[in-house]
Amino acid sequence: MRIERTGYFYAAHRNQHLRGDKCHSLHGHTYYVTACFNVGQEGDDGVTMLFSEIETHLSHFTDTLDHSILVDKDDSALVMAMKLLTTQDMSAHKIVHFDGPTSAEMLARWLYEKLTNCVLDVEWVRLRETQSSTVVYRKADHEKLQSQ
Numbered sequence: 001m002r003i004e005r006t007g008y009f010y011a012a013h014r015n016q017h018l019r020g021d022k023c024h025s026l027h028g029h030t031y032y033v034t035a036c037f038n039v040g041q042e043g044d045d046g047v048t049m050l051f052s053e054i055e056t057h058l059s060h061f062t063d064t065l066d067h068s069i070l071v072d073k074d075d076s077a078l079v080m081a082m083k084l085l086t087t088q089d090m091s092a093h094k095i096v097h098f099d100g101p102t103s104a105e106m107l108a109r110w111l112y113e114k115l116t117n118c119v120l121d122v123e124w125v126r127l128r129e130t131q132s133s134t135v136v137y138r139k140a141d142h143e144k145l146q147s148q
Contacts, residue, residue: 001041002123005054006034007062013070013102014078026069026078031104032128033062033111038121057118061111068094070102104129108137116142 012028015021035058039048071078082095100106108127115122124138 001039001048002036003039003049003051003054004034004036005051005058006032007055007058008032009062009066009068011065011068011070011096014075015101015103016072016075016078017101029129031065031107033058034126035111035115036123036125038123054120057115057120061114065096065107068096070107071095071097072101073097073099104133104135105137108135109142112137112142 009031010028011031012026014026015023035054037049037054042048069078069082071082073079082093086093098106098110104127107129108125111127112122112125115125122139124136126134126136128134
């Protein structure tokens with residue numbers, strides 16, 4: 001049996017490698033995340049897994065990303081700009097650093113890996129970045145990547 005759970009978060013990012021494209025500029029999205037979990041068969045109580053347990057895991061990561069600036073650690077211009085902004089206005093900005101681009105594809109993969117590390121059997125993670133653009137990262141995609 002499978003259970004799907006949906007959450008969302010707001011975040012800003014940019015794709016520094018897409019020079020000449022509008023996504024090269026710092027911009028924000030409302031991201032919707034749906035994760036599908038393999039939960040086995042229901043027990044004597046008729047329950048496979050508590051929805052609240054799944055929500056706890058998913059919301060931990062959506063809360064981490066919510067109202068943050070997603071920064072590729074190799075995007076030196078954005079890293080420097082965030083340091084400068086933090087220094088000038090004396091406030092801490094919520095910055096989440098990634099080891100690569102902050103594209104929807106990479107965010108879906110990041111979420112899949114984080115949820116899998118919670119000892120959950122994740123079948124797929126679907127990340128909707130815009131009204132018309134969605135990425136699905138599947139267990140099969142991850143297994144293929146790991147075998148390379």
